[in-house]
Amino acid sequence: MVTGAPPIPRVELAHAPTPLLQLERLSEELGVEVWVKRDDLTGLVETGNKIRKLEFLVGEALAERADTLITCGTLQSNCCRTVAAVAARLGLRAILALKGAPPAELDGNLLLARLLGAELRSCTDAEWARIDEVLEELAAGVRRRGGTPYVIPESGATVTGALGYVACGEELAQQIRHGAPDFDTIVITAFSGGSQAGLLMAKQLYGLRGDVVGVPIAWEAARVRDYVTRIIGEARRRYALPVEAPAEIRLLDGYQGAGRGEVRTEELDTVVRLARTEGIVLDPVYTAKAFAGLLDRLHREPQALGPRVCFVHTGGVFSLFPFRRLLGRRLGGGLVES
Ligand SMILES: Cc1ncc(COP(=O)(O)O)c(C=O)c1O
Structure with missing residues (x-):
């Protein structure tokens, strides 16, 4: 329970704890255990971070x-x-x-x-x-x-919002205590970086061992780092949380693509690939970019993030539907030949 002095108001809205799932085929292909924390299952219309x-x-x-x-x-x-x-x-x-x-x-x-x-x-x-x-x-x-x-x-994107990912990190720490793998790295999509800031605070508050790595999907790295640092400072001041911005805020940088303005075929290919190999649907604007970044990093250097990696799926599936034409063309008709 995220606590501060004075007590922090909260309403329970998310379906949590969200499951942890290993991506079996992808893990075998990469030679690294890749898991997903299914924050795309925090609700139906409420899906996501x-x-x-x-x-x-x-x-x-x-x-x-x-x-x-x-x-x-x-x-x-x-x-x-x-x-x-x-x-x-x-x-x-x-x-x-x-x-x-x-x-x-x-x-x-x-x-x-x-x-x-x-x-x-x-x-x-x-x-x-x-x-x-x-x-x-x-x-x-x-x-x-x-x-x-x-x-x-x-x-x-406020310090109050980031507390949601302090709670997510606390939940993950509990799952690890109850037998989930002790991940070496936890990877999360970063627009503002607020969710990453929350996980970084949880690492300090609840003893998560893994490194928390963000993948910027729109802003440049320096802006995300500044935001994360500022939010952690505000959490300390406003909520009296005993947290400090780490000296190094780790990011996988260079996967912003066209930012949030446009979706490229590479992103749609990542959506199709994960859907067909593992039955998990990413969104094209946020999580597909971040997941593509993770895959690229692991393809180039499989042990770069340690033997057990957890990707936090922050949801967003509904933004897939406006891309139905582009996506449909990549999928083909799928008719069985008899
Ligand atoms: C699906 C999805 N993932 C990740 C993010 C990034 O969240 P944050 O602004 O906390 O970095 C957003 C929000 O912008 C989102 O909609």
Whole structure:
């Protein structure tokens, strides 16, 4: 249990503990044990890492008696979809500020967010460049109508959100104590690096032995490292957690591809490969890039991350569907020849 002084508000939302699963065929091929922590199973519409962050963010929102959650993201934002799901589950209002105008035909995460009743505000590029102000304007509008807003920045990227991955790391440490492999390395996708920061704190708090390695999928390495360092410092100050930013924040760098703007065929190939060899579906924007980075590292130097590696699957499957055409072309018809 993540504790601090004063006590940290939390609502239980994630289906946890999430399972650990060895990738049998891939491990044999690489000569290294590769495992997955299935944080894509933290829920159905709540799949992924955001629901863990929201346990603490929404805990704080409820402690402040908020009735409206406001957040922002890309049109296929996993965070926006998860906020919409949590709001519907708890009887709150959700307002999502989106980068761009929603397409005529809703799909993937955005379709679910609307299904779950979230209200949308589309932002031009100029508005997106000052998104914090836009979120504040939306919050002011809610207040004017007598509501109480709680603003969640993109990706739940705050120190409070990162506590979700302190809890995930605590859970992993418990699984290891109960017989799961004592992983040498724990690899996680990094957009902001908040989830990685959480695991790094858990390493110090709960005695995880393994190195925690992030794979940046959009930001450059220096920006991720700065963010991780800042968040750990804030956790120490705000929540009195006895943690310190490590001198070295390990990243597998160079796998950002086209960032979050575009999905390349390499990413889709990774999605297809893992689906067909192990029955696990990655998302094309975040986890496929990170997993491709992990595979590349292990192909070039199989023992680089030690004999037992755990990849934290942070979810995001719904953003696969808007790529149905591109993906469909790679899959072919699949008809059996008789
Ligand atoms: C599926 C998925 N994985 C990983 C991340 C990265 O999370 P973080 O911002 O904590 O690095 C995100 C969020 O942006 C995500 O949607």
